[in-house]
Amino acid sequence: MSTGFEGLDRSAGESVPEQGTPGPxxxxxxxxxxxxxxxxxxxxxxxxxxxxxxxxxxxxxxxxxxxxxxxxxxxxxxxxxxxxxxxxxxxxxxxxxxxxxxxxxxxxxxxxxxxxxxxxxxxxxxxxxxxxxxxxxxxxxxxxxxxxxxxxxxxxxxxxxxxxxxxxxxxxxxxxxxxxxxxxxxxxxxxxxxxxxxxxxxxxxxxxxxxxxxxxxxxxxxxxxxxxxxxxxxxxxxxxxxxxxxxxxxxxxxxxxxxxxxxxxxxxxxxxxxxxxxxxxxxxxxLGRSVRGLRIAYSPALGHLTVDPEVARVVADAVTTFAELGARVEQVDPPLEDCRHDFQVLWYAGAAKATERLGERERELLDPGLREIIAEGLTYSAQDYLTAVDTRMRMGRDMGLFHADYDLLLTPTMPIPAFEAGPEVPSGSTERRWTSWAGFSYPFNMTQQPAASVPCGLTRDGLPVGLQVVGPRHADALVLAACRAFEEARPWAHL
Known part of the structure; x- marks a missing residue:
């Protein structure tokens, strides 16, 4: 093989290649x-x-x-x-x-x-x-x-x-x-x-x-x-x-x-x-542990998110697999507050910290969106940051209590399938930031819980959909075992 592709190409990926048959x-x-x-x-x-x-x-x-x-x-x-x-x-x-x-x-x-x-x-x-x-x-x-x-x-x-x-x-x-x-x-x-x-x-x-x-x-x-x-x-x-x-x-x-x-x-x-x-x-x-008898909560939208109908259909169908495997599945929303603002305070402040040593000329080289969140991150006070930390503490407590009743939580991984490459948000969105469409994922960074995404089917347009499996802190082995049980029941190697 030629080594001509070794190294960095600063211009890679700018053009849109011809689209092929759906599927990797x-x-x-x-x-x-x-x-x-x-x-x-x-x-x-x-x-x-x-x-x-x-x-x-x-x-x-x-x-x-x-x-x-x-x-x-x-x-x-x-x-x-x-x-x-x-x-x-x-x-x-x-x-x-x-x-x-x-x-x-x-x-x-x-x-x-x-x-x-x-x-x-x-x-x-x-x-x-x-x-x-x-x-x-x-x-x-x-x-x-x-x-x-x-x-x-x-x-x-x-x-x-x-x-x-x-x-x-x-x-x-x-x-x-x-x-x-x-x-x-x-x-x-x-x-x-x-x-x-x-x-x-x-x-x-x-x-x-x-x-x-x-x-x-x-x-x-x-x-x-x-x-x-x-x-x-x-x-x-x-x-x-x-x-x-x-x-x-x-x-x-x-x-x-x-x-x-x-x-x-x-x-x-x-x-x-x-x-x-x-x-x-x-x-x-x-990995061989059965899900039989597990108490599993299924939350289609975490109580407040908007989910693409195709994603909702595929995930709802996937959830039935756990009931078929002997788990006790109940549709219920966890007691999670809408934490988007608090997550962004922590995230944007982190971006500002990560780039604090850059000079003005270097800052001009940054992704424009990154520059925007850095600017916002610099406006937050220590009190703002600690308020966001306090939100994390409440969320962690509430999810700890929730998992006293439920071994696992199932949700869509994403509320939407993949969208156009390049933009930060889907076409037609009135939002500007990626957090507007990732509301199923970042709450569990706030709480530090194990969370996995398993492929569970395709939209009618042939795009993959993920099922998120969330466990209490330190229950990584249980999350993996549940995902393995689903994988064996619904093999996804040839979606």
């Missing part, structure tokens, strides 16, 4: 033959094949790199690709498997890293033209360090909006990232590059961050799985300017792969003083 190219099998078969495999399937010697880390990595070279020009999911380094890592992995000495739990699995996570030797530009790519990059963030220690093959870094500030993925640095189900639409954000990569077969695993929905939004829009774990389950460093709203979580095509990633990335890291102790039992070990 990986699912359509456009690559053909053995390559399509290899890139469709999950991480757990790859690892089983490596152990049996029926699959080769080198062949799998070559297949993924071939797909990246073919698919990425249209999708703009990767802002950096390192084929030579990936192939070298794959060769080393293959030698270890041949010796019967795999390195950790992900040895040889192609993995994409969101361009928010520090990666040793690679620039981490965070979607911003204000970051110097030519400085030293000596350090891995915790999630990258754990993946590297477990033998993951890093293929590149995925696109993000600048500083991961919004729920769509485009930036002045990297251009517009597109949805593999329909190239005219957004994959969502801020982990849109990671989700588009996984959905299109450009690797089975990708890292993401979620401060207001940033793994769940793109998972819903692109038909993949993602979980925002309880805050602190995955150590995070450097500390986010968005504070304890910001979580790190996996984006995968299967629940088992996400559980495996969490097993690896929840290991301790001394740099994160707020991280939780690793779980006593691996997340993967609890």
């Amino acid at each position: 190219s990986a699912a359509r099998g456009e690559a053909g033959g053995a390559t399509a078969e290899l890139t469709a495999l999950s991480a757990t399937e790859l690892l089983a094949g490596y152990e049996k010697r029926s699959l080769s880390p080198v062949e799998v990595t070559d297949a993924v790199l071939d797909r990246i070279e073919r698919e990425n020009p249209a999708l703009n999911a990767f802002c950096l690709v390192k084929p030579d380094e990936a192939r070298a890592a794959a060769r080393a992995s293959e030698e270890r498997w041949q010796r019967g000495e795999p390195q950790g739990r992900l040895d040889g699995v192609p993995t994409a890293i969101k361009d928010i996570h520090l990666t040793r030797g690679w620039p981490t530009l965070r979607g911003s033209m204000t970051v110097d790519p030519h400085q030293e990059w000596p350090e891995d963030s915790p999630v990258v360090a754990r993946l590297r220690e477990n033998g993951a093959v890093f293929v590149g870094k995925t696109t993000t909006p600048e500083l991961a500030w919004k729920g769509t993925t485009d930036s002045p640095l990297s251009g517009i990232t597109r949805n593999p189900w329909d190239l005219s639409t957004t994959p969502g954000g801020s982990s849109g590059g990671s989700a588009a990569a996984v959905a299109s077969g450009m690797g089975p695993l990708a890292t993401g961050t979620d401060g207001g929905g940033s793994v769940r939004i793109p998972a819903s829009f692109t038909g993949v799985f993602a979980i925002k774990p309880t805050y602190g389950v995955v150590p995070h460093y450097p500390a986010s300017a968005f504070g304890t709203l910001a979580h790190t979580g996996p984006i995968t095509r299967t629940v088992a792969d996400a559980a495996l990633m969490l097993d690896v990335t929840s290991a301790p890291d001394a740099r994160d003083w707020s991280a939780l102790a690793p779980p006593a039992t691996p997340f993967s070990a609890g």
Whole structure:
């Protein structure tokens, strides 16, 4: 493969490619033959094949790199690709498997890293033209360090909006990232590059961050799985300017792969003083738990949100699966107040903090929308901020009491399917900010609860819809088990 696509392209993704048949190219099998078969495999399937010697880390990595070279020009999911380094890592992995000495739990699995996570030797530009790519990059963030220690093959870094500030993925640095189900639409954000990569077969695993929905939004829009774990389950460093709203979580095509990633990335890291102790039992070990007898609340609109009829139809149908599996499902709204203003106070103040050291010339390079929320964030007082924190405390208390009666909460992940790529809000909206259409996601950043998005069907236009599964704090294993039960009852690999 040519290395001509390695590195950064500041003009990528600005034109609208010709729209193809609905559905991700990986699912359509456009690559053909053995390559399509290899890139469709999950991480757990790859690892089983490596152990049996029926699959080769080198062949799998070559297949993924071939797909990246073919698919990425249209999708703009990767802002950096390192084929030579990936192939070298794959060769080393293959030698270890041949010796019967795999390195950790992900040895040889192609993995994409969101361009928010520090990666040793690679620039981490965070979607911003204000970051110097030519400085030293000596350090891995915790999630990258754990993946590297477990033998993951890093293929590149995925696109993000600048500083991961919004729920769509485009930036002045990297251009517009597109949805593999329909190239005219957004994959969502801020982990849109990671989700588009996984959905299109450009690797089975990708890292993401979620401060207001940033793994769940793109998972819903692109038909993949993602979980925002309880805050602190995955150590995070450097500390986010968005504070304890910001979580790190996996984006995968299967629940088992996400559980495996969490097993690896929840290991301790001394740099994160707020991280939780690793779980006593691996997340993967609890995936077989039945949902029979669980008390499950279903809230179609959280009591106040407007939901697209197609999304409402698909989600309502999906919820019946849990009743069929033996859970006690009740339609009830949780006691969540409308927290949009309070979330924006915390979010906009965080954006102002993240950019406080920029000079005037650097600020002119920022995404115009980011500049606007920074300006608003600078108007908030300490009292405004503490009032928003107080709202979080009330919400956390109320949801804690709610989960004394209900084991899980089901909602749509998003009230709408994917919309036009480029704008922050759908065409015709009277709103300006992404928070206007992400009202199902950011409340659970406020409360720090685990929340996952599982693909549950398609609209009549052929766009994916996500079902959000929310648990009480520290019930990540239960959320994963419920998602796995749904996955087995309604396989989504071929939506």
